[in-house]
Amino acid sequence: MSPSRRAQAPSFSAREFRAALGMFATGVTIVTTRTPDGLPIGLTANSFNSVSLDPPLVLWSLSQAAASLAAFRAGSHYAINVLAADQKSLAERFAAKGSDRWSGVQSVSGAGGAPLIAGAAATFECFNRSRYDEGDHVIFVGEVERCTWRQGATPLLFHGGRFFTELPL
Template identity: 75%
Template sequence: MTTSRRAQPPTFSPGEFRKALGMFATGVTIVTARAADGSLVGLTANSFNSVSLAPPLVLWSLARAAASMSALSAGSHYAVNILAANQKTLAERFATKNIDRWADVAYTEGLGGAPVLQGAAASFECFNRSRYDEGDHVIFVGEVERCTHDADASPLLFHGGRFYTEHPL
């Protein structure tokens, strides 16, 4: 008996797939960087995950068609800012196209010039270690050079297309 070396074609629509993925509750991040021309880059992402403790590695993914792809691929550093529950408006702003996302945003300059957002529940300042092309996205793996967290912060959560706050069971 031989096994196929390829996945079978999907039996579901892209919309069904998206709805099923939405059942996985995630935290909300804003990935930030400074482009080669000095401009600031930032986008809302919920595709963040830990990879390794030693060395400290994290990952996130970005659509190949994203306007910020060239800046994030070429840069040496970026920051992953995990948003606090009171930062919903910031998450929405950095998910919106064709606006000045950085107007009146408080941040400090992190490693490699990557902005670290003030008020974030946690931040990871990463060396842009590696990238993997998969499907319509690129998976970024960052080696964390510095991290901070606010132990008293409640995280902003996303589930089924809506934002939530944490409620212990």
């Protein structure tokens, strides 16, 4: 028998899939870029992951339905700001629709003008190397041009629909 060339239909609902995914604890990021007009764009994402050390590559994904998709597709650079535990309110603000996300947020311009959020546990300044349409999301692969981190920073974590901070075992 030859192996199947296609996956079988899922035996679970979208809700069950989301609940299972929620068992994977992740860090929390705000991914930022600028529109062609120079306006800052940012959104909360926990789909961040490393890909390669040589060259230094990372990935993240964005819904095909996201209002900011065009800006991220078109821009040459973006930044991934890994949030610290004391930045929970920023994670919530940048996840909400219709809010003024940037009001009072301290940032500086990084590579290609992408905003770097003050106080982040780490930042990755990325060249927008490649994009892959998969399902209802676009996977962005960035080539890291610069990265920084705060020694001793406590990361903000997300698990099962709630925010946490790290606790050493």
